Each structure stands twice: as structure tokens, then as C-alpha cells.
Amino acid sequence: MTEIFKGKFIIVSNRLPLELDIQDDNITIKPGAGGLITALTPVLKKHEGVWIGWDGDLNGKLSCDVLEREAASFDYTMKSVSLTSQEVADYYDGFCNGTLWPLFHDYLGHTQFHRSTWRSYQAVNLKFARNISQYAEKKDFIWIQDYHLTLVGKYLRELGARHKLAFFLHIPFPPWDIFMRLPWRKEIIEGLLVYDSVGFQTVKDCRNFVQCIRRLLPEAKTNILKKRIIIEYSGRHISIGAFPISIDFEEFHDMAQTEEVEKEAWFIHENLPERKIILGVDRLDYTKGIPRRLRAFETLLEKYPDLCEKISLVQIVVPSRTSVPEYQKMKQNIEETVGRINGRFTVKGWVPIHYIYRSLTRAELIAYYRTSEIALITPLKDGMNLVAKEYCASCVSEKGILILSEFAGAAFQLRKGAIMVNPYNIEHVAEELYRAIHMPLPERRSRMRRLRNIVRRNTIFVWMDDFLQAAGLKLS
Numbered sequence: 001m002t003e004i005f006k007g008k009f010i011i012v013s014n015r016l017p018l019e020l021d022i023q024d025d026n027i028t029i030k031p032g033a034g035g036l037i038t039a040l041t042p043v044l045k046k047h048e049g050v051w052i053g054w055d056g057d058l059n060g061k062l063s064c065d066v067l068e069r070e071a072a073s074f075d076y077t078m079k080s081v082s083l084t085s086q087e088v089a090d091y092y093d094g095f096c097n098g099t100l101w102p103l104f105h106d107y108l109g110h111t112q113f114h115r116s117t118w119r120s121y122q123a124v125n126l127k128f129a130r131n132i133s134q135y136a137e138k139k140d141f142i143w144i145q146d147y148h149l150t151l152v153g154k155y156l157r158e159l160g161a162r163h164k165l166a167f168f169l170h171i172p173f174p175p176w177d178i179f180m181r182l183p184w185r186k187e188i189i190e191g192l193l194v195y196d197s198v199g200f201q202t203v204k205d206c207r208n209f210v211q212c213i214r215r216l217l218p219e220a221k222t223n224i225l226k227k228r229i230i231i232e233y234s235g236r237h238i239s240i241g242a243f244p245i246s247i248d249f250e251e252f253h254d255m256a257q258t259e260e261v262e263k264e265a266w267f268i269h270e271n272l273p274e275r276k277i278i279l280g281v282d283r284l285d286y287t288k289g290i291p292r293r294l295r296a297f298e299t300l301l302e303k304y305p306d307l308c309e310k311i312s313l314v315q316i317v318v319p320s321r322t323s324v325p326e327y328q329k330m331k332q333n334i335e336e337t338v339g340r341i342n343g344r345f346t347v348k349g350w351v352p353i354h355y356i357y358r359s360l361t362r363a364e365l366i367a368y369y370r371t372s373e374i375a376l377i378t379p380l381k382d383g384m385n386l387v388a389k390e391y392c393a394s395c396v397s398e399k400g401i402l403i404l405s406e407f408a409g410a411a412f413q414l415r416k417g418a419i420m421v422n423p424y425n426i427e428h429v430a431e432e433l434y435r436a437i438h439m440p441l442p443e444r445r446s447r448m449r450r451l452r453n454i455v456r457r458n459t460i461f462v463w464m465d466d467f468l469q470a471a472g473l474k475l476s
């Protein structure tokens with residue numbers, strides 16, 4: 001039953017939504033970037049909330065008081081969980097990013113299984129649960145985010161919590177034959193069944209989860225109720241559903257038309273005159289398919305040399321997990337590929353690939369969305385991919401084309417207006433790029449209108465309302 005909610009709205013994620021800059025004794029805190037943060041900030045601004053997470057401080061310089069003072073201008077309260085550098089190495093780099101992230105993205109080859117990192121994962125999840133119990137009162141709603149914290153609910157219950165507990169997974173849930181390789185598969189599945197509601201990005205993720213339950217816990221009963229699945233397990237009812245995360249459409253649509261963005265867009269045009277811009281925007285990660293995308297662009301130039309000097313690929317890579325050697329190697333590989341392709345095709349006055357390795361301001365990013373004729377979004381696997389939706393919302397001219405990987409969660413909603421590609425098929429991506437470059441304006445317009453309508457109707461607020469309704473909660 002849905003009831004009006006009167007408690008605190010508590011969001012828990014691995015990282016607090018901020019960026020720390022610590023220079024000697026000088027600490028500055030800025031709101032951070034990234035999928036999860038972008039998605040939840042508007043919701044927390046709208047409804048009074050508390051965000052609990054790791055502050056990202058590895059040197060123990062940031063006390064809770066400093067954090068709370070610096071973050072006072074934010075529109076919600078922040079409470080930090082401190083992690084030691086050993087915990088960051090074992091729990092975060094080890095189990096979260098060395099085991100769960102690759103396994104859940106079907107990268108068995110990259111997946112490490114170490115008992116020590118699993119133990120650290122359990123210990124840090126318990127630490128989060130203890131921390132939450134200090135602030136949470138009985139009437140509060142606690143919403144745990146993502147794969148870093150699957151076991152927090154279980155520990156909260158063990159500590160006596162009787163709150164409504166919800167969990168949302170931002171990354172894909174893998175097919176059962178991949179998930180079953182995890183030595184601690186039963187612990188994770190049982191941990192997730194402690195929440196009152198569990199949300200996934202797509203119906204496929206839900207289906208994969210249910211298949212794992214059937215194999216690991218045959219005594220659990222599954223009932224399908226309209227769009228929801230109710231699991232009966234251990235005397236409890238757990239609501240499971242697909243809730244595709246999204247963006248604040250109006251924010252991107254409005255910002256794309258501001259003077260600030262117009263000015264940025266003008267600079268981009270000035271630097272790339274008379275060029276069709278193809279845009280790639282990704283956090284540095286092997287799941288995003290950047291090297292294959294570069295090779296598809298190279299194949300396009302190879303097969304259609306008349307396109308030289310007429311098109312440019314702008315590839316923005318946002319630094320991520322910079323201390324991990326594998327990510328450093330990946331960066332090097334991308335940069336070598338960019339250098340090789342540019343060395344091969346550059347002529348006086350034209351460079352085929354413009355490579356940007358840094359985080360842009362929101363205005364700069366939206367200016368790129370607005371000025372790019374084509375967004376080339378080709379992850380090998382992605383929970384959703386918000387960049388695809390942001391591109392459509394910012395495309396106020398309605399002339400842009402979205403080329404999207406079949407393996408992005410966003411494909412379930414956007415496949416009718418986007419050009420769909422298999423990112424592993426480099427030749428095919430190159431051909432579809434060629435088709436997009438030559439697509440007549442009426443078709444571009446009709447596809448982009450369709451895409452924008454889908455994103456306009458399915459915003460982050462709809463995601464939130466749907467999730468909370470399924471969790472039996474009403475905010476006002």
C-alpha cells in the first residue's frame with residue numbers, strides 16, 4: 001500500500017557526490033560528475049535528503065566537520081564514511097572494480113576472485129551499515145545505490161533495522177551462466193533479497209536476476225504482477241522491477257539554448273569550420289568500447305576517402321580510476337590509436353580526431369552535444385548510458401543522429417529512433433556512420449523528434465516516482 005512518507009530520505013552510495021581538492025591544508029569541495037550523481041542530484045534538490053557515502057579522502061585530512069561546513073551550500077546534507085587506504089585497495093579497487101564490475105559486464109577474462117577482497121567487501125558493507133544506523137530513524141527510507149553496497153541491507157537488518165530498504169543496480173545484472181562463476185554468488189543473491197524492493201535498469205537484467213534466484217534458491221517463489229515481479233523468500237515479499245534511469249530533460253533542453261552554451265558552441269564551430277562533427281563521450285573504461293570506435297572511424301576514412309576534411313571525430317574521455325594500472329594502460333592504448341589514425345590521415349588544416357582527456361564543464365559538454373551532427377555511443381555493455389539521453393535532450397535543432405550500441409541499457413528505450421549497431425562489428429559501425437552522414441534531413445528530424453519525445457516522457461523524475469511507487473512510498 002502507498003502511504004505519504006514523512007521521514008528522512010536517505011541515499012547511500014559508495015562515493016559522496018563531490019570532488020575533493022586537497023592542497024596542503026587547503027580543502028575545496030565541488031559537486032562531482034558521473035552517471036549516478038547526475039541522475040540523483042535533481043531528485044535530492046527537490047526533496048530534502050541525506051546522502052551517505054565515502055568522501056574520497058585517502059589521507060585522513062578531511063574531518064566530518066570540514067566536510068559538512070564545505071558542503072553546507074549543497075541542497076542536501078552529507079554524511080561521510082571514512083575508508084582506510086587498505087580498504088580502498090581491497091574493497092573498492094579489488095572486489096568492486098576487480099570482481100563485480102567486470103563480471104557484471106560479462107568480462108570474465110578481467111574478473112579476479114580473491115577471498116581477501118571479498119572479506120574486505122563484507123567488512124566495508126558492514127561499516128556502511130553501522131554508519132547509516134547512527135543517522136537513520138525508524139520512519140526513514142533508505143535507498144542503497146549500486147554494486148558496491150549489495151550487502152548493506154543484510155547488515156542493517158542484522159543490526160536491528162526495521163526501515164523500508166530499497167536497492168538500485170546501475171550496472172547490468174549478468175546472465176546466470178556468468179554470475180554462477182562467482183564463488184560468493186549465494187551470499188550476493190541472498191543479500192539482495194533482504195531489501196523490500198530491488199530495481200534494475202532493464203527487463204533483461206530483472207530476468208537474469210530471477211534466473212539466478214531460481215537456480216540458487218529453488219524454494220523462492222516468483223509471482224509476476226503486471227510490470228513487477230514479487231519474490232517470496234524466507235517469509236518475506238521482495239518487489240523486483242525494471243526502472244530505466246534517465247535525466248532531467250528540461251535542464252538539458254533549456255541549457256542548450258543559453259547564451260553560455262551558444263558561446264561555447266560558436267568556439268567549437270570556429271575551430272572546426274564546415275565539418276560534420278561525430279561525438280564520443282565516455283568515462284575511461286574498457287566497457288565503453290573506445291578503441292573499437294576509433295577503429296570504426298578509421299575504417300570509414302579508409303573506405304570513403306572523400307570524407308576526409310569533411311568530418312571530424314571529437315572523442316572526450318573523462319579520467320576514471322586513474323590509479324589502477326589497467327586503466328593507465330587503456331589510456332595509453334587509446335592515445336596511441338588516436339595518434340596512429342591522426343598520423344595516417346591528417347592533412348594541412350585538418351586533423352581527423354580531436355581527443356580531449358579531461359572532464360568538461362556542463363556548458364562545454366552541452367555545447368558539444370548541440371553542435372555534433374552524430375553521437376557515436378558504442379559501449380560493449382552498459383547499464384543504461386546517460387550520455388545517449390543527454391545528447392537527445394540537448395539536440396534542440398532536431399537534426400542530430402544517435403548511433404547506439406545494442407548492448408547499452410538505453411537501447412531498450414531508444415532503438416526506434418537511433419541507428420542501432422553491434423560495436424564488435426567494426427565494418428558495420430563504419431557503414432552505419434556513412435549512412436548517418438548522408439541521411440536526408442527529414443529522416444534525421446523524424447528520428448530525433450521521436451527520440452526526444454521518448455526522453456521527454458521518461459525523465460529522472462518518472463524513474464524516481466516509478467521506483468518509489470513500486471517500493472510503496474509516496475513523497476507528497
Ligand code: GDG
Pocket residue numbers: 033034035036038039170171245281282283316318358359360361362365382383384385386387388390
Ligand atoms: C553508471 C553506469 C548508467 C561525462 N563526461 C563529462 C560529464 N559526463 C557525465 C555525463 C553523464 C555521466 O557523466 C556518464 O554517465 P553514463 O550513464 O554514460 O555512464 P557511467 O558513468 O558509467 O554510469 C551507466 C549510470 O551509472 C546511471 O545509472 O547509465 O550504465 O555505468 O551524465 O553527462 N560531465 C561533465 N563533464 C564531462 O566531461 N560535467
